Structures are given as structure tokens and as C-alpha cells.
Amino acid sequence: MKRFFLIFILFLFACSDSSDDSSDISDPNNGSDGQLINLFFSEYAEGSSNNKYVEIYNPSSSSVNLSNYQIKGTNNGTAWGDNGERELALTGTLAANSFYIIAADAADQAILDKANLALPYESPVHYNGNDAVAIFGIDSSGNYTVILDVIGVQSSDPGPAGWNVAGVTGATKDHTLVRKSSINKGNSNWENSSGTSTSNSEWEVKDIDDWTSLGSR
Numbered sequence: 001m002k003r004f005f006l007i008f009i010l011f012l013f014a015c016s017d018s019s020d021d022s023s024d025i026s027d028p029n030n031g032s033d034g035q036l037i038n039l040f041f042s043e044y045a046e047g048s049s050n051n052k053y054v055e056i057y058n059p060s061s062s063s064v065n066l067s068n069y070q071i072k073g074t075n076n077g078t079a080w081g082d083n084g085e086r087e088l089a090l091t092g093t094l095a096a097n098s099f100y101i102i103a104a105d106a107a108d109q110a111i112l113d114k115a116n117l118a119l120p121y122e123s124p125v126h127y128n129g130n131d132a133v134a135i136f137g138i139d140s141s142g143n144y145t146v147i148l149d150v151i152g153v154q155s156s157d158p159g160p161a162g163w164n165v166a167g168v169t170g171a172t173k174d175h176t177l178v179r180k181s182s183i184n185k186g187n188s189n190w191e192n193s194s195g196t197s198t199s200n201s202e203w204e205v206k207d208i209d210d211w212t213s214l215g216s217r
Helices: 002-022 190-194
Strands: 040-046 052-057 069-073 087-089 099-104 117-119 133-138 144-151 175-179 203-206
Touching: 040 133, 040 144, 069 144, 144 190
Parallel strands: 099 117
Antiparallel strands: 040 052, 040 175, 052 099, 069 087, 069 133, 133 144, 175 203
């Protein structure tokens, strides 16, 4: 009887210890330090003069620690970041279902009024239609290697016309790209994201200097 009682006590202790361990497991979608939410570009503009910006959206129900993310660009066919010239470490917090807008500091005032961050040249948003830009997340080693979303292709120069989107030739230049409302996460494959027609693209192509949907979704 005593032997049975001792085994029963040990069993209860093991169950209690297992329960404590499980409580330490973080929700992979909670947006806390060390966890990544699939942020994505909800809008991109390459307009006249310096009217350039990207709008980043947090589709989750949790706030996001932006220090877990970087924005990296290319310059006429360079690799991501262009040797640090087009690499931006983000800071602060992005609330659930909210936008973070990064613009060139010489953009139109209507853009700057909505921007969270305005950058001088040279930066990831000083693209000319043939320069790619991407959102990177932090990996388990503390490096920004996890590609969450891209516009364009690194180490590739499509020429001055830019990349085609939704069947529109050179849509990454002199246009505004708006992510379709049906899209709720990033895409690291630009070919799949850009598509070849209005039906299979993740984007809607707007006219140059059309900022009417900036800051809304």
C-alpha cells in the first residue's frame, strides 16, 4: 500500500512539473521580443520628384516590437542593403492592425503629414523603380535574415522602366502600388506577388502621385 502511495505522489509531481514547463512556451503570434509577425508592404509609391514611400502593415491582433525588423533596399542591381547604404533598423512599437509609413524627407507635405519616419538620402526608400526593397525579420542568432516581404529582386536590375506588376509594364516606376485587401501576409517571392494580370497579382496599380489610400486599408 505504501509503495502504491509513493508511486501516486511521484506521478502527481511529474504532472505538475510538466504543466509549469508548458506555461513558458510563448505564442508564436504574440509579437513580443524574439517573435516575428508577418509584417508586409500594404502600399508603395514611386512618384514624381521625391514622392516615395512604403507603408508597412501589422495584420495581427498584437502589437509588434519593431526592433525585430529591418528594411533593406538595393541600388541598381546590388544585394540587399547595398553594403549598409540602404539598410534601416526600425525602432519603437507598431500597434495591432496599424500602419508604419516611411517616406523620403523631401516628399510632398501630404505624405510627410502621415509618415512615421522621413529619411534623408540615401535610404531604402530612395528607389527609382528599378531598386528593390524588403522587410527583414530577426533570426534566432540575432541577425536580420528572415525575408518577410519584397518588392523587386535583389542583385537584379530590370532597367530604367522597373518591374512589371499585374500586367502593367514598369509598374514599380511612376506608379503607386496598393496591396489588395484580401492579402494578409507578406510574400518573399516577388514573381508570385507581382503576378502577370490583375487577377493573379497581389497588387493594384494606381497612377503616379495617387496617395488617396495612404494610411488606410
